[in-house]
Amino acid sequence: MTTVTGRLIGAPHPERMEVTATLVDVTGRRTIGYAAGIPGEVVQDQRIHPDSTGAWSLDLLPNTEITSDAGDTLWCITEGRAPDGTPNRTYIAVPASGSHWIGSIRADLSDAQSGQSAVVYLAGQAGPQGPEGPAGQDGADGAPGADGKSAYEIAVEEGFAGTEAEWLASLVGPKGDTGAQGPPGADGSNADAEAYTDAAITTHTTAPDPHGDRAYADSKLAKASNLADLPSVSTARTNLGLGGAAVLSVGTSAGTVAAGNDPRITGALQATGGTISGNLAVTGNALGMDTPAAHGVAAWCYDPALAVNSTQMSNGTVYLTRVNIAANTSITKIYWWVGGEGFSPVVGQNQVGLYDSAGTLLASTNVDAAISSATLKTTTIPGQTVTAGAFYWVAMVFNASGPPTLTRGSGWTGVGTAVNLGLSASTFRFAMNGTGRTALPASITPSANVATDFAGPWAAVG
Structure with missing residues (x-):
């Protein structure tokens, strides 16, 4: 060796x-x-x-x-x-x-x-170094370079999170301490006027009714009455836009305004916890992460960015990859990823398809030609209606002189147990179901699933 x-x-x-x-x-x-x-x-x-x-x-x-x-x-x-x-x-x-x-x-x-x-x-052995050639002529000036990044863009690259306005605001430091008081200014020349103004203000503020209208105002809406002198309380409430709840007490019985712990409120999720049952479908990046919906597909087994390795498939083995459906939709595409091309496929014995959770084959397509190039594959199947909250298996079987190598996630020891943690064989995320196959069977027995020794192959549906 x-x-x-x-x-x-x-x-x-x-x-x-x-x-x-x-x-x-x-x-x-x-x-x-x-x-x-x-x-x-x-x-x-x-x-x-x-x-x-x-x-x-x-x-x-x-x-x-x-x-x-x-x-x-x-x-x-x-x-x-x-x-x-x-x-x-x-x-x-x-x-x-x-x-x-x-x-x-x-x-x-x-x-x-x-x-x-x-x-x-x-590669041969390196020959002796030749003599240094004459210096070449200076080249023409290059085209002007692209504009450099702004200070804000550099700050974002260095970890700043926020808008440009927020970044500008962050440049302003805290308010400084108050400075020492300056020396007193020189006396002005209007001391007599100031003395007269101070006296006039004192006279005005101490007068019982300096404008001659206090007695009139007190007769219309006395502060000491606390609105008790309103001609019609109900009319005033209506004019203020207050409904009937404005005059009801808080309580837990009929005829009272409900408190947060009112037993009459059922099915509401409490602020301190609770359970959401059923499926939850989101669009875009609503969960703060890349979801299948953000990429225009219905479901995937995991983010394709996590498919960092690959494994060559075994001839005749049926591989199953589970996808969980978040919303009712129709599936017409199966996505799978060849990381290393195969060669010399056995005609008609390379298929990709979709099984429901009961093990019934819903659709399948021949992919003989697809195994000979390494890239993301998009396989069209007859439209299949899938149900929100249910799961399905993308299934693959290959037979070739050189079967393809498909992308996958982890392949560490024990990954088959880890990725299927807490699941029964009939609900495994990644599994094998039968060997010696030349085509995907019309039905499989989910309880006969055997965990793969790698998290894959990667698959998605849309």
Whole structure:
């Protein structure tokens, strides 16, 4: 065996990624090979998870010790995905021995032909450094750069939560302490006028009726009467817009205004707790998180952003993924995600469909052609009316020389028990139901479900 090493750079959690080594021919197409020194020994794919720093190491059989009907072979190393979803692949020719960094044994595939064979470019030894060339001419001035971000936009990136107006307000500091009192000003020249004004104010404020209208006002609406001298209390109440409740006492019996603990109030959710029964359908981001409705679908098994890994499906196994329906609707689409393409599908034996919770197959569609490319798949089925509060299973079965690798969530030890915690087999979120299948059966027995060892495959309906 020869050791090949590498490192994932830029992944926030590289230990959750999966590095795979797959045997391919010199055109990059997956092939079957045999260990030259062990008759009948088929060369297997290798999988490993990097450590927390992204470093990984694989022990691989040298390509010179592999025989294949396809002729010469290479190893294809897949390290996660690019931002656009494309797998990050590197083709290498593994030497006969030693430990090698992946970049030092890289092989570049080419469309050029030599006879009936593809040309493969392997890394050679570096030649001596040539002499320094003459300095080039200065290039033309570049186009003006894009405007930089505003201070508010930078504050948002640094964690500020709020509007621009709120951010501006946050820049204003608290009010400072009152300053020391200044020295007294110089005396003015109108001291006589001020003395006269002070005397006039005192005379006015101490007079019993300075305007001559206090006796009239007191005869119309005396403050001391507390509205008891109103000609008609009921008319005044009507004019103020007060209803009958304005003259009722608070209580818990008939003819009183209900208090918060009134037994006559039933079915109301109390401020300190309570239970909402039935289904709860929300739109957009009403719960402060991404929901299926915000993405225009009826339901999914979990946010697709959590599908950070993938697993190759086993031929003939029926895989079930549960989706919970929040609102009555009609389902015409099933979404599923191929992370690594399959090849050579058995005609008519690759299907995606929908079962109800009783195990009845509602609809299914052939997906032979869909397994050969890695991307999000949208499969159309005949319209199926689904019920709010109920759950359904998206079902998949594959048969191919190379079955597809589908995206999934966690694959840690014990995940089959964790994701189905508290559920009976007939209500499992992720399960298998039968092997050796060439098509989805017309019905399944939900109580025969067996938990998968990974949270997946990911699926959604809409």
